[in-house]
Amino acid sequence: MGEVTIPPDLTKRPPMVIDTVSTESRAETVRLLTEIEQRLRWLSSWMIHNANNIREKRDGLKVGGHQASCASMTAIMAALYFHALRPQDKVAVKPHAGPVLHAIHYLLDEQTREKMERFRGLGGVQSYPSRTKDSIPVDFSTGSVGLGVAITAFSSLVQDYLIAHGQLREEQSGRMIALMGDAELDEGNIYECLIEGYKHDLRNCWWIVDYNRQSLDATTADRMFRRFDDIFETCGWRVVTLKHGKLQRAAFQLPGGKALEDWIETCPNADFAALTYLGGAAWRERLMHDIGRKRGVAELLGSFDDAGLAQLMTNLGGHCIETLLDAFDSMDDERPTLLIAYTVKGYGLPLAGHKDNHSGMMNAGQIEGFRDALGIAPGEEWGKWSGLGDNLASALQAFVADSPIARKQAEHAAPTIPLPDRLPVPEGREQSTQAAFGKILHDLAKSDAPLADRLVTTAPDVTQTTNLGAFVNQRGLFRRQELADVFQRVKIPSAQKWAAHQAGQHIELGIAENNFFLALAALGLSAPHFGTRLMPVGTVYDPFIARGLDALNYGCYQDSRFLLVGTPSGITLAGEGGAHQSINTPLIGMGQPGLESFEPAFADEVALMMAFAFRHMQAADGASVYLRLTTRVIEQIARTDSAWEADALAGAYWLREPGPGAEAAIVYCGAVASEALEAWEALKGDIPGLGLLAVTSPDRLHRDWSAQRSARWTGKPGGQSHVARLLGQLSPTAGLVTVLDGSPAALSWLGGVRGHRVSPLGTDRFGQTGDLPDLYRTYRLDREAIIDAMAELFVGRD
Structure with missing residues (x-):
């Protein structure tokens, strides 16, 4: 599992003085969070199973989902959301743990069973957390690997900006938190962000790593772990590593425990994953072979049955509620923190540890066995607290309702900033x-x-x-x-x-x-x-x-x-x-x-x-x-009025109005306006009514045109698009020369609006150095190129 040292942040803190009431309260918190963690694992697994195996599959395609990636995160997210999070904190959730997030909001009565039943279906829960497409509160969309991590650092910078400008009070500041899989640490944008954060003295940012040491294709490299410590600590971050849970740490104090701890420290990631999948008997055989002759080891291993030994060996820090609570409670300052929580991918599921479990799913027998182990009756799979009994269910509901995150306010509706009627136009010919x-x-x-x-x-x-x-x-x-x-x-x-x-x-x-x-x-x-x-x-x-x-x-x-x-x-x-x-x-x-x-x-x-x-x-x-x-x-152009402005914002306006039924127009965009004007001046005597169309936004023109065309299928009122109205002033047989300093495809589609012939000019190959006359001539953006293109439109016509 790589070389690891326990961080001083957790081992050298002054001992806490805890009275009996606090101890009892802490124990109750741990008990309830453990139940919540198991419920999150079940609901996320069932949501994915339902979508892939029970819901009608009309197209024959795999729906997908990530049961194993969810299972490795459930303890972390239970402890974070129902204990550590404050209402002002914001979280970017690991994309593949999206179902866990929805399960959390289901327990908070902020998500519906109907949407969870439609996971990855139209109108249902999205594949990855989405601010705009999910109905639950989502602070940051995630899905594009690493970006959901890095944006939390910049959100923290924005928060500092607002505080410095008196637009947010310091006591209103929250932590910007990212939950990530360890494979996301391969993303270069994370390290670009890390450097920028150091420059700006980043604070109030937590990055929590689900360190399950498995990516989509393989187990991760053993030798990388210590490098993460080095990199982040160099950039001013505190690094907290949670490798062992409470059960493991207790075992290490027993005779033979030190040998067991040393073995775990040096066990390769791939071996640990394989033994996890094989189970208690395989753990026993391997451990007895490797360290069984060391003093106390055989007796220590013999004190556990196979199921207990498997539980001991997978009792990692990221699955231990008590260890997680201690870590979260210790990080009570504004220093940016990387928390590396060791986990097992697929923890608590039959898939745990298997190298193919990233996209793997439990079969019907396995999900039924999981359900039965939790005491959930068939048909009660979607119940929030099914199988737990009334007293425990009531305690859990009260605990969830009283958690700080349950008091989180809806997103703000910020006042509109007053704007001047117009922005001044800079002077200059x-x-x-x-x-x-x-x-x-x-x-x-x-x-x-x-x-x-x-x-x-x-x-x-x-x-x-x-x-x-x-x-x-x-x-x-x-x-x-x-x-x-x-x-x-x-x-x-x-x-x-x-x-x-x-x-x-x-x-x-x-x-x-x-x-x-x-x-x-x-x-x-x-x-x-x-x-x-x-x-x-x-x-x-x-x-x-x-x-x-x-x-x-x-x-x-x-x-x-x-x-x-x-x-x-x-x-x-x-x-x-x-x-x-x-x-x-x-x-x-x-x-x-x-x-x-x-x-x-x-x-x-x-x-x-x-x-x-x-x-x-x-x-x-x-x-x-x-x-x-x-x-x-x-x-610059001398304007006689402002009539052109509305058309310009719609995407185009006639800089030179065409004559009735004109047979041609020059259409330009951007920097080549001078060449288009010069060509228009040269051709207007030869082509009666020649128009000159200034395109200010190919984007808005095309979107408006597409919307008008699709109106016939959506049942919305149709009407004529802006570009159709403009080009309607030309003859149906007219030709268009389009020109811009960019891809000609940005304007060549105009021929499809009314069936006009188009001769498109633009750049479709890498440029080179030179002055403008040379480059415009070489890449056919100059006046002569426009004139030649217009001539081509009339070749063969009477």
């Missing part, structure tokens, strides 16, 4: 969208608008190069401990005057996009988690959105609200080459649920879309927003 974004934020930072105080910006070490610098100069970096600017103190000139203090509103992160998106997700959950709404704005180099895409998807899945700014973008970032140029991010914006994406071309479009974002992030039916921006400076 020529501007880039990235610069306009920075100026708008800077203007807000200088204002006393309520929105300004709720803005929180963040970036993965690209604050300056994504135009957040002016905002940070004005509002400062967030640090719990003030940090002096040495350059400013010694009077070295610098454009960055970033004072670091508790009132700062920018959270600077290292170069790790997973951390960036997890920080945005945690900030975007401040309203439901803490009752205070923040307006998170995060900037990242557009191509590196893909690097953190799993974490972005994770944030959107739990309905976190933030403004993501991807900039610079496309091959328009000419001098940086293919490594820094983005191609498929428009498709990410179109395909990502919970994220509305825009690609403005002009400064007034940026102001319009930022104002929309701050409204949409607060709306009940809103979402996060993504702006794809560019560093390219272009000449």
